[in-house]
Amino acid sequence: MFTEIKSFLVNAHMNPQELRASQEAIDSRNRRTLNAFSLLSMAAFAAATAAALSADINGISQKATGYIAALVLSIVIFLANKLLVPRFPQLLHSLEFAFECALYAAGMFLTFVNSPEQLTITLFGMYLIVPQLFATRPFRVTVLTIVVALSFIALYYGTDIKPAAIRMQEIVNSTIFSCVGIFLGCCVKKALLERFVFEHRENLANSKERKMQLLQWKSMANIYISMAQVDMDTDEFTMMRTNQFIQDSLPTEKNFTVCVKKVMEATTDPDYLEEVLAFTDMTTLKDRLKDKNTITHEFLGKHFGWCRARFIAVKDSEEEILHRVIYVVENINEQKNREAHLTSMAETDAMTGLFNRQAGSTKIKEKLFNKVDGMFCLFDIDKFKQVNDTLGHQAGDEVIIATAKALRKAFRDNDILMRLGGDEFVLFAKDITTEELGARVIQRFFNTLENTQVKGLEDYRISVSLGATIAKGGEANFDELYKQADACTYESKKVPGKSFTFYRG
Template identity: 40%
Template sequence: MIKKLLNFFANGIFKAEELEPIRPKLWAANRRSLTLFAALSAAATASGTLGGLFTDIAVMRQCFKGYLIVFLLNISVIVINNLIKRPSKKLQAILISLFVAPLYIFALYQAVFISPEDRPLILVVFLCLIPTIFIDAPARLFIDFGATAILFTVLGTTMVPEEQIGISVADVLIFGAAGVGIGLFFNKSRTERYLLSHRIQEMQNESEQMKYWKSISNIYLSMNQINLENDTFIQIRSHELVDAALKNNHEGYSKQIADVVKSAVDPDYVEAVMAFVDPSTLQTRLEDEDTITYEFLGKNYGWCRARYIVVDRRRDESIKQVMFLIESINEQKKREKELTAIAETDGMTGLYNRRAGIPKIKKLMGLKTPGMLCLLDVDKFKHINDTYGHQAGDRVIIAVADTLKATFRDVDIILRLGGDEFVFFISNVDSERIATNVFNRLFDRFEKVSIGCIPDYSISVSIGATFTKEGLSFDDLYSQADSCTYESKKVNGKAFTFYRG
């Protein structure tokens, strides 16, 4: 049992002897990823460093030293990584840690001190996406997760407000565990890809290859072996929709694959998939690769991934035969959608957060959609927190969010800026008369809301509203609505004010 556990931490679900032949390729893949992502990180932190030096942006000035340290580490990693010519697993592991550790520490600093309201987004980006960059031993994923969780717990219990400690630590545990799971999944799938390519190249004849392909064909919707010399193909596994588009089962691959694409692929993806399956460009696209992939939407079986794998090369490295595979990736897309939803959602209310909601409003404005932009503040919210505690304040925030969701349509965009501030954009409401009816309906709903832990309390809000107009940006409208909210605050009780400047 212990031996199996140690092997898992070192090699995942694979045996050490299975991985040995492909370690040089795994090392080369990690080397490329390390150079690319360290360069991207260096560019981002260089911008932050310059911003901290030459601007008055408070966040950048606060993080100046952090930006500079991460930038210098990234440059060091890039230089050392490119100086190493011979595979060295231990040295590469050190370089990966030098790249990853500062990013995790920087993420925790941002989540705890700089932007606690964006904590879920920050943790998704760092804890869930970084583990997918490298093909690495599971042990490092667990070590990174454990160290991050311990560090955040220490920071959380000393620096985070008491009422937020539980949810902060829970966020790290949830997203960290998700990151480990996602990292293990990506490690497994990418390692299997290299093992698959290696096994194919080891096979001495076509009968051995065919036997192997048939043994794994049940995981694919369609599987064909293509001879690029004479444009013939052998079907190993097919699908009824593919069969319906084929004129015969072995000749004229170039023409027939085009017919299959037109009949089986969602129209929005046909052009791109046609370019991907085109056999005339494979020699160039597979010159330095053994496999390439493209994801698309099928008409009848959802999200799919098409893949070409080199089966046989000539001595001059030109390609003789390839495998063309199609697999369903609906489950993977479902997981990606769930992660995106987490990153875009305010954890307390389920509304959009600032980073997700504002771009959606800007997009509607870019499409010239008429509408009304509103800011909403809860009246005397600080008094509620001070008198009845933060849990009571949280219940008020959730009740306001639920009332907004119940009042407005699915096409309307509602987001929580943070604290007791909300923004909503109501499409096609372009007059004060219609808007007044909308606000009265909203206020009527607020009258019916009760907060059990606050006796005799009725939610009171102040709203500032303005309408879209040609030439005005989101920032212009936000400024107008903000000034109106300030005016509404002067009124005792629920109030709304329109911008008439």
């Protein structure tokens, strides 16, 4: 039991290690407390001094000296706390002790010097107030209060300053008030310290959780080129991940609207800039994210190739108004290349590298639907069956491959070239709108064929029969053009060697 009482009076049952960990918060509170109570003390003693000096009231006027001394001490402590503690934090604990001593000294001075004939009031009040002032372990103020109480009793017994008639009453009152003050002080200090320890534990837990969250964010951020959290109410943002290109483009402002515009202008391909700026427009973002968790936009960057920008809504609940978003940009070059490869495989004839029947006809139909004019041609290789039958299928394959190479060499990259199957080919040369211009293009193809050698068949020259028709975009359809060109191909076969025929209705 004695150990329990000692622990309560010395440490308030608090772990000293946890108190040390909370010391910064405790010191901050004590400094504010010292500031407030020294001001209150100054005001109280100043008022008491004024009353004592101006009023000729028995029991008050003789206390002026004590009030003035307490006022001066309060002023000194207030100024030291205000001016010196910020520079010398270790001084705070000495000022706390000095303030407690000053209050007790004022009580003792008023009791034994200024009004020895009267019953003690101020000192007993100090017994109740002083132990509760600061958030500290109660040892210091407990010892101080006991010393003051014993000094009070010793002065009573050792001197005749106070009347003998009230001695026993004063000693009893001193004992009661000092014990109550010590008990209340220990309870208050314990409660205060528990609060700070609890807050420290909570902050520690939150700090660990926050660190874990940051680690998680960093792990997520590693897959992005950049990552930022944006406060939509203030337009301020926190950069979670960036790189040198973006860092060099960032202005000094912490305004996301300004910064994202500058960064996108510096890092986005000009052909995609207008759409990117519309996507990052913060004035419309809340509406665009309504009932959505995320929105994305793909664009071509100057430094990273294909990128995907994404806004992610940060909501605490489904009903909450959107206040924050995560803005990320990721590199999708690999994905785009994979998609392009898969698309190419799906659209390409494996032997020639030209469009296959389905992909080529679809692309020609798209051109016609979009009212693109051009020349539609259909041809097959003369006497191809004879090549297969006499020289073998491998030789036939080489002839088809050589024909495809000649096609790619003679026509433009934006012309549509496809192998229908076997030795039959179709092409659509856009913007060729007259027979005269078409004839020159076809002749160029024939000349290229003339100069094309087939692997393993050096003396063989490829000959084709070609039918052509001029297509008016928006008026003709693929099947009609095919029939027209096919009929012309049949006419061309009647002419020996390379020949072409235009459809004239």
